[in-house]
Amino acid sequence: MNRIDTRFQQKKNNLLSIYFTAGFPHLNDTLGIIKQLDEAGVDMIEIGFPFSDPLADGPVIQQSSGKAIANGITLKLLFEQLKDVRQHTQIPLILMGYMNPVLQFGEKEFFRKCKEIDIDGVILPDMPLVYFESKLKTMVEENNIANILLITPETGTERIHQIDNLSKGFVYMVSSNSITGGNKTMDVQTDYFNKIKDMNLKNPTLIGFGIKNKETYENACKYSNGAIIGTAFIEHLKQHGTKKESIQTFIKNIRK
Amino acid sequence: MNHIKPDKYGYYGEFGGAFVPEMLYPNVKELQEHYEQIIQSDSFQKEFKSLLSDYVGRPTPLFFSKNLSAQFGAQIYLKREDLNHTGAHKINNAIGQVLLAKRLNKKRIIAETGAGQHGVATATVCALMNMDCTIFMGEIDIERQKPNVERMRILGAKVVAATSGSKTLKDATNEAIREWINNPVDTHYIIGSVVGPHPYPDLVAQFQSVISEEIKVQLKEKTGDEHPDYIIACMGGGSNAIGAFYHFIDNGKTKLIAVEAGGEGVNSGKTAATIALGKKGIIHGSKTYLIQTDDGQIIEPHSISAGLDYPGIGPIHAYLHDSGKAEVVNVTDQEALDAGFHLSKIDGIIPALESAHALAYLHKMTLKPSDVVVINLSGRGDKDMLTYQKFM
DSSP states (O other): OOHHHHHHHHOOSOEEEEEEETTOSSGGGHHHHHHHHHHTTOSEEEEEOOOSSOTTOOHHHHHHHHHHHHHTOOHHHHHHHTTTGGGTOOSOEEEEOOHHHHHHHOHHHHHHHHHHTTOOEEEOTTOOHHHIIIIIHHHHHHTTOEEOOEEOTTOOHHHHHHHHHHOOSOEEEESSSSOTTOOOOSGGGHHHHHHHHHTTOSSOEEEESSOOSHHHHHHHHHHSSEEEEOHHHHHHHHHHOSSHHHHHHHHHHHHO | OOOOOOOTTSEETTEEOOOOOGGGHHHHHHHHHHHHHHHHSHHHHHHHHHHIIIIIOOSOOEEEOHHHHHHHTSEEEEEEGGGSTTSBTHHHHHHHHHHHHHHTTOOEEEEEESSSHHHHHHHHHHHHHTOEEEEEEEHHHHHHTHHHHHHHHHTTOEEEEEOSTTSSHHHHHHHHHHHHHHSTTTEEEEOOSSOSSTTHHHHHHHHHTHHHHHHHHHHHHHHSOSOOSEEEEEESSOHHHHHHHGGGTTOSSOEEEEEEEEETOTTSSOOOOHHHHOEEEEETTEEEEEOBOTTSOBOOOOOSSGGGOOSBOOHHHHHHHHTTSSEEEEEEHHHHHHHHHHHHHHHSOOBOHHHHHHHHGGGGOOOOTTOEEEEEEOBBGGGGHHHHHHTO
């Protein structure tokens, strides 16, 4: 069984998944950040592999991606950095990034490599459903990787079911129609959150985009199995660094 | 009829598609489902054609250049897209897309622009049709195309500087797409070239196809044969090129030549020659050729002409290239400048630096006296005065 599924079986509520950009702030910070997040008690980690033109991301992740690329991170190097990650942690690990770097690395090789280092899931936000079904589904399943797909407030009911059926691990609920790090208020999204809750999807759900503090985290947890934080964590790393105390403080402030 | 159409998922061969995040899916889907029906309708075609003739000034002339013909030993014609209202072919697409947006009940238009020609065209049509208009333009392009920025402002558009990445066309496109994600319901995004997710390449190609439709009629009148031996057009994303090629694809006679911006030379590291250097990948929602690193990071392009300063090409052009239906070549900044100065002196036409790339390719061709060559003069050079002055 995949570690993501196990985690959702052990824990139904208040899950916290943290996103960070690999190779940021410094090229070799990747493994250290994973270890610190695991020690700080988060439930899952999303490791972002950067792309020069991240369409769905706001300024903070654009900048962390640009800096990481300038630092010299590549998918090849990231896999190298993660080679022995399972000697350090058994936390569910998800790789998140855009299609083009995967295409250049080679799709088949990408998923094989994920399996080799024991990655549990992938999120490729600009991968079309029809492309997944026709080109990638078999590859992903052969390697026991959870393919995690996004839904938004504008996703129609029929399509939500389609996405739920093609998803493994969890369904990623984008909180509002916005790029990452947005400031749209979550109050107006309660209809959407309730609708999804009432649909009783086969997969668990996590809410992401715009989750940045204790209040937004707790609000998201009311309607789903938990929440994902990205932009706010990257801002924190920029200001307070990647040391143990810094990361512990960030997580404590979310869950105090 | 040799029209080029994508399959139902938006592919031309292996190129195209719609690689968009779920946040954009409903917008793109709405367009995919409705565009063909709307633009084929009689009421749309009637309004579109009437605006092209009465507002834009179409058909644009097909000018036989005695001087170029004598110099190069062939029959050389210039398709005068520079004489369109707002000074380039871009307005053909802007009118089509604003009419489409109105029929989709959109209240607001956003667009990206490189040289500013697409931005000016969009701002112009929005002024005419009373639509709210925001144009995204790279910070560097705002500097080098100042007159167009002022024109957009006079026309009532808001100009937003794209400060991310290379601060040029690619980044203006990223910012426009992000704005669309943030405002999915009331906003229509007018892409200015044959790039982007399906159905944009097909949409823009259809609106620009009026160029080749007119060339056919005009050439028939002038030469008795509607098919030239060569059509030459510059190519950034490739909207004027596809417009000039559209009705001549696969006709068994016409050689289609797209001229990319070689910049300071294809091996100089400062170039926008996608086919010369590019590999298959995904940019702005479609699979095509793009200039990128081995790791799939997009390399910032360079061209003296802001309108060609783009690291990819439209998926239709990737397909035309791979299938041998069109030839893709490149000329350098200097060659384009020289050709621009030359046409100004011999024919009294100052071409846009983009269009000057197409003219420059004449020097590299071996032509016979009987060869009929049509060069798509996609825009006028007023916007490039600062650059031309620098090299006088």
